[in-house]
Amino acid sequence: MRVVTASEMYAIDRYTIQQIGMSEESLMENAGQAVATVLLERIQPAQRVAVLAGTGNNGGDGFVVARVLKSYGYTTDLWLIPPKEKVKGAAKKALEIYENSGYEVKNYIGNEKEFIEQLRHYDVIIDALLGIGINGALRSPYKEIIEKVNEAKELVVYAIDVPSGIPADGGAVETAIQADVTITIQYPKLSAYTFPTADYYGELIVVDIGIPPLSLEKNAEFRRLWSEAAVARTLPVRKRSSHKGTYGKGLVIGGSRNMTGAVIMTAKAALRSGAGLLTMAVPDDVYPVVATHIPEVMYHPCSSLNGCFAGEIDLITLDVDAIAAGPGMGRTMGAKSVVQKVLCQDVPVVLDADALYFWNDYVSIIRERTEATILTPHPGEMARMLGVSIDDVERDRFGIAKQFAMSNGVYLVLKGPYTIVTTPDGKQYVNTSGNPALAKGGSGDVLTGIILAFIMQHDNIQEAICNAVFVHGKAADALVEKEHSPMDVLATDVIEAIPQTLFSLYKKGASYQKQR
């Protein structure tokens, strides 16, 4: 499933109309019919429905929906918010068809009091006030209407395309419909995957209105959801002839006197995710503590200074296939020097946490690298690396991630709800698993371990990273679906949930694995 911006959606519509030859009226009819099909399955015949329609084509979709619901015998009122003469184009045509079918329009203007009075008699509101064409802060009377609808908590609200009032591409929200369900036309919009806008959507349902894929390919950048089906399809298959070296020799670098847990979690997660052989490089001061925790790894104690890396690491003798550096290593000059040495190695490198701290000192080395560099910042780290505020990052997660990945030639994993993976050539993948249980210290360390293990087992780095992010979120989902609340899940619980998550994904992918 692809995700689009408002301007891409307009370009797709235009191309479909002008180049492919579908009429705007037929697209609107398809949209209204597709939305109505969902509504007919969900709304009970005894429920009273109000369709609230605005000036634009979102209102046009609403006219079609109101007509279909009435044709099926539903008690439905169509409230037209602007004066009728403001309705133009395809929407005007849809309104004519509605009226020619013998159905009545209720005009908001002049009947504002009646509207407010009626609102408490409805069970269901269909929000066709504003779609992707919203511009600037909400104007009267839309603002007041939306506030009244939101106040009536007993109403079930279905939004068409986007909840009215939210910017389609995401950003700050002042007033917007708080939908229970949003039925999006053809492709989800960015705002369904950024915050705070995603909170207004409720359940998201996408309906197909028959726009050919060619319109999408010609007019939208590559941005797609990474779903369970994609993971099941792309998980690597273990060959019967394999041995421990087949799945890569990984190196995890991290830890310091004050933070021994992070690097242990990274290593455990890597082992649970299929790393063949794993070595941990830790400051020799903390080696005795770390070594008691994991019997399955080899160790490479490095010289330490005040409990942290002193700066030396002998990477030549280690002979590894991939490296993850950062968890708990501290923000010292010694750590910086170790990371610089790591980046000079000709193997894929994952940088997380403290390894991102001296970003400006690494940029030029990273741009010269030929092997993959994978960075996994959370929004706070991303903001600091760019010298902007966290709000700036959150407001434009997709844009910022793309610009950063392309200009530095890295795979960027911008963490958060709906983690975005961006490849060096700018393709973007939105993760669909995970829940607030992951908003805890240690989550990132676990993800780094899974990524390290997956990139060693898969020859497609993008698929490996996207799968790792998905498995991480899905493991947390599995925990809260069973015996955990989102409050009590620990990062170590997530590691222990990796086996069942992989087990179920491999089962789902069995048919694909046979085909390969």
Ligand SMILES: NC(=O)C1=CN([C@@H]2O[C@H](COP(=O)(O)OP(=O)(O)OC[C@H]3O[C@@H](n4cnc5c(N)ncnc54)[C@H](OP(=O)(O)O)[C@@H]3O)[C@@H](O)[C@H]2O)[C@@H](O)CC1
């Ligand atoms: N094109 C197609 O083929 C298809 C399009 N489709 C549908 O069309 C939708 C997009 O339609 P659109 O472009 O007409 O925009 P839309 O959001 O309905 O209304 C814009 C109007 O709202 C107003 N307005 C703007 N800002 C405002 C504000 N801050 N506060 C208050 N009012 C504000 C402004 O009107 P004004 O009052 O200023 O004259 C403006 O003209 C899309 O989401 C999908 O549902 C589907 O049918 C599939 C086929």
Ligand SMILES: [K+]
């Ligand atoms: K809407």
